[in-house]
Amino acid sequence: MQIRHKINLWITSLGLLVNLVLASIILFEAIELPYEALDEELEIEIREDLKPPDGIITGQDFNPQFFSDQLDFDELYWIKVLDKDQNTVFVSKLARHIEIPFHDKQEAYNCDIVVPEYSAFYNQKHGGNINEAVHEKNRKGDFKKIIIPFRINRFKIDMGETFFYIQIARSIEDIEAEINELIHIVVMGFVVAAAILMIFSYLLTNKILQPIIEINALAREISASDMSRRIPLGKNKDELYHLSKSLNSMFDRLQQSFAGQKQLVADAAHELKSPITMLLLFIERSMERQDLPLEYSKGLIIQANILRRMSRLVKNLLDISILELKDSLSIETFDLDAMMAKILDDFEMVFEASGIQIKKKIPPGYRMKGDREKIQRLLINLVDNAAKYNCDKGKIKIACTPENHCLRISVWNTGPGIPEQDLKNVLKKFYRVEKSRSQRHGGSGLGLTIVNKIAQLHGGHVIMESEADTWCRATVILPL
Amino acid sequence: MKILVVDDEPEIIAHVTQALSEQRYIVESALDGEEALDKIFNTPYDLILLDIMLPNVDGFTILKEIRQAKISTPVLMLTARDSVEDKIMGLDWGADDYLAKPFSIYELMARTRALLRRASDNSDSLLMAGDVILDTISRRVTKGNQSITMTPREFSIFEFLLYNKNRVISRFNLAEHVWGDDFDPFTMSNFIDVHIKNIRKKINDKNIIKTVRGIGFVIEDQTGNSVCKKHPANR
Secondary structure: OOHHHHHHHHHHHHHHHHHHHHHHHHHHHHHHHHHHHHHHHHHHHHHHHOOOOOOOOOOOOOOOHHHHHHHOOOOOEEEEEEEOOOOEEEEOHHHHHOOOOOOOOOOOEEEEEEEEOOOHHHHHHOOOOOOHHHHHHHHOOOOOEEEEEEEEEEEEEEEOOEEEEEEEEEEOHHHHHHHHHHHHHHHHHHHHHHHHHHHHHHHHHHHHHHHHHHHHHHHHHHHHOOOOOOOOOOOOOOHHHHHHHHHHHHHHHHHHHHHHHHHHHHHHHHHHHHHHHHHHHHHHHHHOOOOOOHHHHHHHHHHHHHHHHHHHHHHHHHHHHHHOOHHHOOEEEEEHHHHHHHHHHHHHHHHHHHOOEEEEEOOOOOEEEEEHHHHHHHHHHHHHHHHHOOOOOOEEEEEEEEOOOEEEEEEEEEOOOOOHHHOOOOOOOOOOOOHHHHHHHOOOOOHHHHHHHHHHHOOOEEEEEEEOOOEEEEEEEEEO | OEEEEEOOOHHHHHHHHHHHHHOOOEEEEEOOHHHHHHHHHHOOOOEEEEEOOOOOOOHHHHHHHHHHOOOOOOEEEEEOOOOHHHHHHHHHOOOOEEEEOOOOHHHHHHHHHHHHHHHOOHHHHEEEEOOEEEEOOOOEEEEOOEEEOOOHHHHHHHHHHHHOOOOOEEHHHHHHHHHOOOOOHHHHHHHHHHHHHHHHHHHOOOOOEEEEOOOEEEEOOOOOOHHHHOOHHHO
16 A cells, blocks of 8 residues: 555544544434433422412312413423322323323433324424314324323422422424534544545645655656766755755665766676687687697687687676676667567478477567667577477477557477476576576577576566477566 | 777787788887877878777877867777777777677788778779679679679678688687677587588688688688798698
8 A cells, every 4th residue: 555545544543533433422412401401391390380388288178270371381391299199180282182101200301102193292393273173083093193202300399298209301303403403513524534635645645645656757767867966955954855865875875886886897707708818819829730640630629619608608607797787888779670580590400400390470560679689699599409409300489569558478398398396496697497408509598697687677577488308488578 | 090098008019010010000109198199190101900998198098189180090990999889989089990808810810901991992992702702882793794693601601711812810819700799609609610601602612711620711812922831731
């Protein structure tokens, strides 16, 4: 996962968490609040209205009319008064239409009550008056029933010596609607806040990462093209300044080590090739002497060949060292088909002599981008290998297929193949499947290493496949 | 013909000088860059064999200076540095040819003669063996009045042998010369015989190119000189 996404995720999820906690607290409080207010309202309603009237203290002659006088004021409330013997003393208008069972709970609670659709309550709510006829109909069950939530509370009222239970209830349909609306708003707010948070975190991440992305692009450019360039240092001595500084000092060291390696290769080339040149010149000149005994002139020929083998080895080794230096590519566009045709033409004799049949499948006139000399070397080495390690009257198939993002060059040949355990190693320096075989063919064990290095230098790679004693295929995959 | 050999290895100078002297060239040598520049500006040479890595002043600088001084003497670069960039740089700065170390004395001889011929008159561009004439500029081979068609590879082999008249050239040397650096001459040297056979058939004369058993091939100068008299094939 990219660091940008990580930071985004962290900021967003942290923000959402805080948001969530805050929203929960608000919701919790907001939901509790109207009920608390309602409870208070109900209690005040009762306590205020039922202040014991002066003079009426004794229980027996207590006039139930008192409740009717005091409590039958509002059609909004459902009120039922019971005396200490659980006899109904007073029933409010609403309570005559709606049944709410008497409860023993001390606390106020919410309860869904089944209410006839055309009950007084319903009418009242819609501006009508309690209609006895409707009430009658309701009793007979002619109306649809609906469910309405009620807040129910119960009080015990002392009236001198006696006491009454008063159950009071009120529809909370409106409050619930309000609460629902509130929840809706909070959830909406939460979503909007989350969206704002995401946009904010995205912008913030960009702001934080932009300089790093710039430094990265520059660093890549430097390592790919010009090692002498450096990242410009900012004015503020912040973390980015130090990062740029560290990168620059790393480039300094890399440049030094590259230059050092180049110098080493150049020196080694000089120091190794000059003695070989001297020996070769001496041997070639000695071979022209006609007064040498036969065994000496034969010895000189053998020595000359050994020296050439050595010189070739030195050349290949130095080539590999140069190929390891990244900046030794000179890219151009050239005709791969024509190049391959020319190489096959050069090998024509070899194929003819060993009866090798060759099949080439390259899009005619296909132009590829790469280092011409190095690609040519790569192709020569592949064809040379396919010819050397082939069987009598064998076959070679060369195919070049441009795919979506890469170019696939494969050289397939019949022959002894490569044992499975050696497939990975044949690309290594000096690795030979079978020592005697390689010497018979005059190889140095560096051919495929060079192929691999050239492929890597072009940003590609080599895949070796083989079936023992049957075939072998080297596939070079180069990015387009 | 006066040739200057510039190299920091006395051994190499000694061998090259000896080989060139045998061909009746006048050879002078310089062991470092300053000496080389000194000699070039004081003596007119016909050819300069120039190493790149030299003490004091390197070969590229020498090349640049003499070309700036409008000295157009042909220059054959001899160097251990054989990267493509080096070759291109050398040729861009006015070198006429490029030979990578370690080089064969036969390759050096062939290139030396080719350069000297190119620089001189066209009449010098003809190489002869018996009644067969090879024109190095028009790249044609004629026998008497008859024109002979050769493949580029056959022409290259024949030309190389003619440039090295009286020297026995091994199959390996021929392979290296014809196919170049990237090919494995050990593989290719097996196929030189086929080409030689074809050339002999085309020039219709088996005696021009002689086989020296176990060593290689030679074209002998019919007029004869000291080298060919000593040759085992003539013994």
